[in-house]
Amino acid sequence: MTKTKNSKNHKEIYLPMQVRVLDVIDLTSDTKLYRLEKPKGFFYNPGQFLMASVWGAGEVPISVTSTSELHDDIELCVRKVGAVTSAIHELKPGDYIGIRGPLGNGFPPEEAYGKDILFVAGGIGIAPLRSLINFVMNQKKKFGKTALVYGSRNPAEVLFVPEIIKWKAEGMDAIVTVDVKNEECEYCTGIVTEHLTRQKISFKTGHSYICGPHVMIKSVMRDLSLMGMPPDNIITTMEAHMKCGVGKCGHCYADGKYICTNGPVFSYNEIKKYNFNNNP
Ligand SMILES: Cc1cc2nc3c(=O)[nH]c(=O)nc-3n(C[C@H](O)[C@H](O)[C@H](O)COP(=O)(O)OP(=O)(O)OC[C@H]3O[C@@H](n4cnc5c(N)ncnc54)[C@H](O)[C@@H]3O)c2cc1C
Ligand code: FES
Structure with a gap:
């Protein structure tokens, strides 16, 4: 698989950036769409993912569902299945979520x-x-x-x-x-x-x-x-x-x-x- 160009947004690979939750939209009974503040210069390719974390709960891989060229925010679509995704589901607009990435190769x-x-x-x-x-x-x-x-x-x-x-x-x-x-x-x-x-x-x-x-x-x-x-x-x-x-x-x-x-x-x-x- 050809590697897509990974952006160098995040120099410290283990340290999450804290970004603000702008909006939370209920999509189904167990799935929510999160609109997150996009840090300046943050670029990702379709198919890349973030490690998303909530303090005290843990960190999980979540794909970016928005499109860098088209969205001013970062969107994550999260299905609640266990401890960390449940903690993410508790977040409200104005709260902060940790993100590391973008990670992985992405689609070509x-x-x-x-x-x-x-x-x-x-x-x-x-x-x-x-x-x-x-x-x-x-x-x-x-x-x-x-x-x-x-x-x-x-x-x-x-x-x-x-x-x-x-x-x-x-x-x-x-x-x-x-x-x-x-x-x-x-x-x-x-x-x-x-x-x-x-x-x-x-x-x-x-x-x-x-x-x-x-x-x-x-x-x-x-x-x-x-x-x-x-x-x-x-x-x-x-x-x-x-x-x-x-x-x-x-x-x-x-x-x-x-x-x-x-x-x-x-x-x-x-x-x-x-x-x-x-x-x-
Ligand atoms: C590259 C990548 C992208 C992903 N993108 C999304 C996304 O866009 N939206 C989304 O809702 N989820 C996505 N997932 C799955 C998400 O990471 C898991 O649902 C999450 O890690 C579960 O963590 P938890 O603590 O809530 O549940 P846990 O308590 O850890 O587990 C609950 C259940 O989920 C299963 N599970 C745990 N980890 C994973 C995993 N990595 N993949 C699949 N099942 C798992 C467990 O086997 C268990 O049955 C992605 C996973 C990967 C690897
Ligand atoms: S998650 Fe650590 S090597 Fe892939």
């Missing part, structure tokens, strides 16, 4: 110039992809067709609905699919892999960007490869248990790679043999 969208793009997201996996999708939609003329397949457990858990409507209005072919739906709901049903072939993009030359649970990533990568997409064009971002986020502690080390520094973005070629059962 320039490799898809002139080509069709398929985004595939599952659950909270839409958060890192949103940064890339807005980056691509902002300079859509440089790319071919754009398509999205986004799966969620139920209609109430679908994130960023107004933006999905906007992306559709801008020409994206978007399919939202849920496991269970009520009668009035306009979404499709079924898992994302059931809807991949419905997208009318060139699979042989196109690029795909995938984020979601590991079981979904594994199936989508395999299916796209079988549909003829070159393994170097099938790109995902991986989750792993992390502590330092900068390639020092070894917590995220798997199959010869540090997910935090060699990734979290990898091509299918790079992780074909990865044991997806190793990590969350």
